[in-house]
Amino acid sequence: MSEAIGLKAKLGLDVFKHDKEAHIKIKDGMQKDPRLKRAILVCPAGLYSENEQGEVELTIDGCLECGTCLIACGTEVLEWHYPSGGTGVQFRFG
Amino acid sequence: MNIVVAMKQIPDLQQIRIRNREPVLDAVPLTLGNIDKNALEAAVAFKESHGGKVTVLSAGSEDLEDTIKEALAAGADEAFLVLDDELDGADSEAIAGILGAALNRIEDKDLIIFGEGSGDNYSGQVGPRVAEILGIPLVTYASSIEINDKTAKVVRSLEDCEEIIELTLPAAVSVLAGINEPRIPSVTQILKAGKKPKEILEMDDLGLALAEKQVITLSNLAPESERKQILLKSADELVKALSSQSLIGR
Amino acid sequence: MMEKFDAIVVGAGLAGLASAYTLANEGMEVLVLERGDYPGAKNVTGGRLYVNPVRELFPDIWKKAPLERFIASEGVCMMAGERSVSINYAGNELLEEPYQSFSILRARFDRWLAKQAERKGAMLVDKSRVDDLIFEDGKVIGVRAAGDELHANVVIACDGVLSFIAEKAGLRRKVEAPNYAVGYKEIIELDPSQIEDRFGLEGNEGSARMYMGEVTKGKFGGGFLYTNKSSISLGIVIGIKDLMEEKPSIEAPVLLDEFKQRREIAGLIKGGETVEYSAHVIPEGGYKALNKLYGDGILVAGDAAGLAMNIGVTVRGMEYALASGYYAAQTVLQAKEKEDFSAAALSHYQTQMESSFILQDFKNFQEAPQVLENPRFFNHYPEMLGNIMKDIYEVPAGSKNRLYPTIKQYMAFSELWAMLGDMRKVMKI
Ligand SMILES: Cc1cc2nc3c(=O)[nH]c(=O)nc-3n(C[C@H](O)[C@H](O)[C@H](O)COP(=O)(O)OP(=O)(O)OC[C@H]3O[C@@H](n4cnc5c(N)ncnc54)[C@H](O)[C@@H]3O)c2cc1C
């Protein structure tokens, strides 16, 4: 069996270039919106999680820019842009 | 005032992955050394406030003709290139010899700016060697440069002190990464870069041949590190973990 | 003031590069803007490109293109919880040149294709994100990128599935989760000889395998595996609507980890080293979900137009991207002759697309998304097939049942009736 590696380690294999600003943000006051909970299930990078207060949090480092959270949750709860040119994930294989 | 900036073509370090402890360089995109970009920015900023010209000088493989567009887009007026596919990986002595010979062909050069070390090898030798070849004064570790008519005033930042040095032009300076924030060129500037003048020479044109290397790299291996891969949830946990390994707070 | 381009292409994916290549080949001034560090840096595919539909559109590129392996063996695997049934297909026609399909890695392929377009004279600026369109009297006249304004007769939006550019031009349909899937995968490095041994391949032959059923816990989608030269692309494509529903509630990354641990997969990737993890949304709403293809001064191609299709477990999008990029370029060439870049003139693109294999395919398969939404395909059938095979192969201590009754017990009247219903729907595809 190929060694099961954790998600964080898997993301660590990719090249990420730092952007000055987070390119996806949870809109103010929307942290508890039920639509956001979908992101926890759909994000292939596992970047969304729910804290003890029932608020959904997003860690942007490791974002694969796939767009799944945008499709699942919509623009009412997420402010979603691509990172600026030359930043973000850079696939070597694709 | 004419400023020459020496820049090195290097692989994009963030794109290099390690396989069996060796770097995989296959198909890694090329770029210019990051501190070299600070050197260029220092020159371009001066040109913008005081006028003059910025020439970028580089020696490397044929790909350099393309890579150097980055510098032309970021404000250099012209490029002076020595191309030879053997040059990537040449040692500091060889490169300094080539740059020295090339500089002898550039007529007016008041200041030559280097990055403090190249992005890949970081030997930091090329600047000093070139200054020696040209017989001009040199200041290293510059954190600011003020250029006057015939002199330059340079702040040299060392670990726990700063020296302020005045030197007569022509001179050479190597700069620190912290000296400025290099600009990101706009699309229009990138498009114009392709049309800026480039003088391209080969080793023959300079009457040079690549000498046998005096420094040979025997092995270049990534350290064998078993990453601990401990996942921590908060800053507090991090502090605890680090101090338990007595990595902090001794 | 800067010159005005004949066309500005947003996005150096397959659609964008195909149009830039075609335009530059005809001597047009074309600028491609790409937000990644290099073309392909942001692009993900599963990995199979069918060459036949696009071979003639780009006759010069296939000989040297960095394709990985030609697909010489096909496999489908129905996975139940504890068992699976596989069908492998090998045919002599798959071994004959010109080969039908190839595995492909986009970061390599797109970079290479971009070089070919540049050689033809296209200008490419990477690391540069287009932020907005510039309009004049309701007509698109250029783009804004990092504060810079750039002008062109036509903007070709090839910016992929999320196409913010088509949206800004008002050409994009409202986003609805059922029209999209997400694909995510690992690249697992292995020695070429190991790949050849494990899959029974020779030389540059490659293998393609699809997995359905338990891989996605019965949700709409499946697993895929393609062999590259010295790696394996292993991943999952799954409907976003199904994934975000909580029945059963399962996180996307977990599905892939469990898939990798299945016996059917584990042996194939054993000793391999994962070197990349990537993900990307796929449009798969079919014909009814396509976006508008043109407007005043703007054309839309590839995923940006919604031109990808999921028929069962195979996704096709790359040929459509390449071909739609080509037809968009042809339209610009024609418009340039008449110096008319209005929506009316650019509607020629729609006509060309209708008569090409692209929209023909989309019409032929327009029922597919609705038919395939049927969860029985991803849950019930794999499970049933597995059980039938188990009973067939099982030799108990006592006497073994006759085969016919064994199978018949799974085929109660209600089951047959439901199967018939499913069959009739499948026949619409
Ligand atoms: C996991 C997975 C498996 C798949 N399997 C297959 C398969 O086996 N066979 C098949 O044919 N298809 C498959 N597909 C679908 C196929 O990959 C896509 O249909 C195809 O890549 C679409 O190409 P494109 O050129 O339209 O878009 P993309 O390849 O997405 O290119 C869009 C480009 O635009 C750039 N861009 C976006 N916005 C901007 C902006 N604002 N400014 C500048 N640049 C921008 C992006 O960086 C990117 O380079 C698969 C997809 C996935 C995700």
Ligand code: SF4
């Ligand atoms: S874009 Fe994809 S990887 Fe990034 S946060 Fe959204 S779902 Fe996760």
